[in-house]
Amino acid sequence: NRNANVIVVRGEKLVNVELSPAERWGLIADGSKTELRKKGFFGGLLTGARETYYQSKTLVVVLKQIITGERSSKQLGSFITIAQVSGKAMEAGIFALLSIIALLSVNLAVINLLPLPVLDGGYLLILVIEGITRRKLQGRAMEYVIIAGWLLIAGLFILTMWNDLARVFG
Numbered sequence: 001n002r003n004a005n006v007i008v009v010r011g012e013k014l015v016n017v018e019l020s021p022a023e024r025w026g027l028i029a030d031g032s033k034t035e036l037r038k039k040g041f042f043g044g045l046l047t048g049a050r051e052t053y054y055q056s057k058t059l060v061v062v063l064k065q066i067i068t069g070e071r072s073s074k075q076l077g078s079f080i081t082i083a084q085v086s087g088k089a090m091e092a093g094i095f096a097l098l099s100i101i102a103l104l105s106v107n108l109a110v111i112n113l114l115p116l117p118v119l120d121g122g123y124l125l126i127l128v129i130e131g132i133t134r135r136k137l138q139g140r141a142m143e144y145v146i147i148a149g150w151l152l153i154a155g156l157f158i159l160t161m162w163n164d165l166a167r168v169f170g
Helices: 040-068 079-092 094-112 120-133 139-169
Strands: 004-010 013-019
Touching: 040 094, 079 094, 079 139, 120 139
Parallel strands: none
Antiparallel strands: 004 013
């Protein structure tokens, strides 16, 4: 939430520009700046693993900031934002589009591991609780847990759709 000074090339001049954070944010993909480097199989594997770790860690930090109120939940978007960002990436080139697809894949994997009922992370949490208590969660208790999970997911869906509609029409 602080201003940042950035040096920008305009024509043949370097210009100092002060940027201030705003509620609205976006992505600018410039495929013309894509640089290909040969890494070999293991180098590519290592780079992919490193990038996956970095993107996963970034998502967890951002989600934590949203939950604690350090970052606005208005930054969350639904499939409308995904379509807009994907369209911009496609205009920038195939590598930008593939990067967005990879980022979405990593984000979905991380979100799926969140300890929310109805997601895989929620079921893992239930298994851990059952292992600790040595009792199976069943009947009404399991129904309530699943309903709570679906309500959370539905609430997130409504929030992200609301954010997108506010960005598009507001």
